[in-house]
Amino acid sequence: MKFLISALVLIICLTGQVHAQILNSPGFEDNVSGELGSPDGWDAKGFCSLSDTHIRSGNYSLELYTEGTMPLSGAEQSFLASPGQTFAFDIYSFNTSGNGLTGDDLVMLSIIFYDSSYQPIWLDLVDEVIDAAGPKDVWVKHTLQATAPLGAEYVEPTVQLMGVGPSYCYFDDASFVPEPCSLFLIGMGSLLLRKRK
Numbered sequence: 255m256k257f258l259i260s261a262l263v264l265i266i267c268l269t270g271q272v273h274a275q276i277l278n279s280p281g282f283e284d285n286v287s288g289e290l291g292s293p294d295g296w297d298a299k300g301f302c303s304l305s306d307t308h309i310r311s312g313n314y315s316l317e318l319y320t321e322g323t324m325p326l327s328g329a330e331q332s333f334l335a336s337p338g339q340t341f342a343f344d345i346y347s348f349n350t351s352g353n354g355l356t357g358d359d360l361v362m363l364s365i366i367f368y369d370s371s372y373q374p375i376w377l378d379l380v381d382e383v384i385d386a387a388g389p390k391d392v393w394v395k396h397t398l399q400a401t402a403p404l405g406a407e408y409v410e411p412t413v414q415l416m417g418v419g420p421s422y423c424y425f426d427d428a429s430f431v432p433e434p435c436s437l438f439l440i441g442m443g444s445l446l447l448r449k450r451k
């Protein structure tokens with residue numbers, strides 16, 4: 255009976271019913287104010303706003319901008335995490351040939367884990383960098399996946415633009431998917447091994 259219940263849970267996991275996207279406003283469409291201000295649902299840093307110029311879907315995208323007086327801009331959201339839990343972060347970027355990344359300016363896409371004191375666990379940082387040499391005027395999909403290390407209590411999918419500018423970069427259609435089954439599968443594996451002994 256135990257095995258039947260476990261098998262049923264496993265089937266639910268594998269059919270994806272529990273792999274839901276959890277970001278607020280993943281397409282940057284929740285524009286409550288009706289103005290091109292900070293994106294609703296995201297924690298914003300620096301020059302971070304909605305845009306209606308370069309859009310992959312819907313009416314808006316995320317625009318990040320840096321210049322000399324503001325060398326860092328970004329957007330992130332925070333969620334609970336458990337050690338061993340896997341997270342997948344997808345987002346599209348658009349680097350324009352007109353006013354895109356210049357010089358050594360770069361975008362860093364990251365999955366950052368934090369401990370119970372909200373200190374970042376840098377050794378387990380998973381990131382992807384976009385620089386001025388990358389593709390221009392096309393939407394590029396980025397896919398990151400990370401597993402929460404020991405001590406992790408929080409996780410943040412993070413988009414940051416760093417540099418002296420002036421540089422713009424645009425983002426749209428993000429998703430962040432926790433996989434609660436990863437721990438379950440480890441448990442299932444050890445249970446089956448014990449049964450076979």
Ligand SMILES: [Ca+2]
Nearest residue numbers: 281311312314
């Ligand atoms: Ca959008």
